[in-house]
Amino acid sequence: MTKIIQASEIDEGAALLQDGQLVAFPTETVFGLGAIANNADAVKSVYTVKGRPSDNPLIVHIADPEDIFDYMIDNDPERHDLIEKLTTQFWPGPLTLVVPVKPDTFPSVVTGGMDTVGIRLPDHETTRDLIRATGFPIVGPSANISGKPSPTQVAHVMHDFDGVIGGVVNAEPTRIGVESTVLDLTDSRGLIILRPGYITKTMLAEVVTGMPIYIGGTIANNADEAPKAPGMKYVHYSPNQPVMAVSSDKMSNVLANLSSQSIKVALATSENNFEKYKTSVASIVSLGPTIETATQQLFAALRTFDDQENIQQIVVELYPDTEKNGAYRNRLIKASSTVVE
Numbered sequence: 059m060t061k062i063i064q065a066s067e068i069d070e071g072a073a074l075l076q077d078g079q080l081v082a083f084p085t086e087t088v089f090g091l092g093a094i095a096n097n098a099d100a101v102k103s104v105y106t107v108k109g110r111p112s113d114n115p116l117i118v119h120i121a122d123p124e125d126i127f128d129y130m131i132d133n134d135p136e137r138h139d140l141i142e143k144l145t146t147q148f149w150p151g152p153l154t155l156v157v158p159v160k161p162d163t164f165p166s167v168v169t170g171g172m173d174t175v176g177i178r179l180p181d182h183e184t185t186r187d188l189i190r191a192t193g194f195p196i197v198g199p200s201a202n203i204s205g206k207p208s209p210t211q212v213a214h215v216m217h218d219f220d221g222v223i224g225g226v227v228n229a230e231p232t233r234i235g236v237e238s239t240v241l242d243l244t245d246s247r248g249l250i251i252l253r254p255g256y257i258t259k260t261m262l263a264e265v266v267t268g269m270p271i272y273i274g275g276t277i278a279n280n281a282d283e284a285p286k287a288p289g290m291k292y293v294h295y296s297p298n299q300p301v302m303a304v305s306s307d308k309m310s311n312v313l314a315n316l317s318s319q320s321i322k323v324a325l326a327t328s329e330n331n332f333e334k335y336k337t338s339v340a341s342i343v344s345l346g347p348t349i350e351t352a353t354q355q356l357f358a359a360l361r362t363f364d365d366q367e368n369i370q371q372i373v374v375e376l377y378p379d380t381e382k383n384g385a386y387r388n389r390l391i392k393a394s395s396t397v398v399e
């Protein structure tokens with residue numbers, strides 16, 4: 059049985075983690091699937107229950123900013139200063155820092171055998187209490203079966219893992235709704251955003267003056283280096299039905315076309331377009347008035363449609379290509395088999 063752990067019972071969650079069991083936990087981005095990071099068997103079971111490829115490293119979650127220096131090779135004063143600047147500005151918050159891992163701090167299964175580790179300090183008081191009570195950092199990939207939309211509610215975690223994991227810490231739906239920005243601090247050429255998130259290049263550039271910032275994929279791997287973002291090559295966020303990402307101005311054409319083929323469509327759309335299309339599709343949800351609400355609700359919308367058996371095609375509104383819309387677009391396009399804009 060999977061126990062729903064209340065914030066007031068956090069010591070029970072910590073005891074499960076210390077015992078090598080898995081406990082899902084809330085953050086500001088998505089729910090994570092926690093295991094104590096010094097127990098190789100516990101960490102291995104995270105990969106097993108998710109069905110996650112073993113070469114895709116996990117993020118380690120800490121409770122206090124200065125703890126990052128306990129787990130990394132801290133021999134470069136410039137990098138040390140940079141980390142202090144970044145963590146002062148953005149931690150707790152949705153920014154993961156990839157740094158050289160200190161040997162013998164974590165079993166190699168945590169880092170997928172790489173010589174770097176991703177570290178983050180989540181903006182969720184209950185989870186920071188859980189980490190402190192556990193007495194050691196916890197790994198936390200998103201608490202979903204690999205390839206499925208990430209969980210933003212306790213119900214999503216239970217849908218994928220009820221009866222399979224020890225517990226889930228109860229909390230409200232997550233505030234941001236997509237995973238953290240992953241920033242590589244180990245490349246001599248500058249900072250590399252390996253995964254886009256709420257924290258954008260512009261926000262980073264305001265803090266890190268005079269250092270180039272690259273978006274992963276737009277800069278070549280150094281010849282002697284392994285691929286930088288192992289997780290980005292896998293299928294992601296996919297419900298059972300095919301997903302089509304469609305811009306607002308192409309929407310009426312696309313829906314008319316699907317309707318002429320008698321295809322049963324579920325639509326997730328901005329509040330603006332909700333009234334306009336609600337009678338022309340089999341199922342509809344509103345993503346609210348802003349890019350923030352749309353980002354927060356995207357994965358929940360995909361999961362809602364996943365459980366509706368009469369649906370043949372999911373259509374989701376694709377917001378315009380601006381930096382602020384970047385994380386939403388990245389996740390939606392990864393989930394989609396067709397993009398129309």
Ligand code: TXA
Binds near residue numbers: 152198236289
């Ligand atoms: O918001 C988040 O980051 C959530 C919450 C639960 O904290 N966690 C999360 O974990 O999204 P996960 O495992 O689903 O995604 C981790 C990403 C993967 O793309 C992985 O490849 C990358 O971070 N990553 C982790 N460690 C890395 C490393 N040492 N070098 C490069 N990329 C790394």
Ligand code: MG
Binds near residue numbers: 199200208
């Ligand atoms: Mg994930």
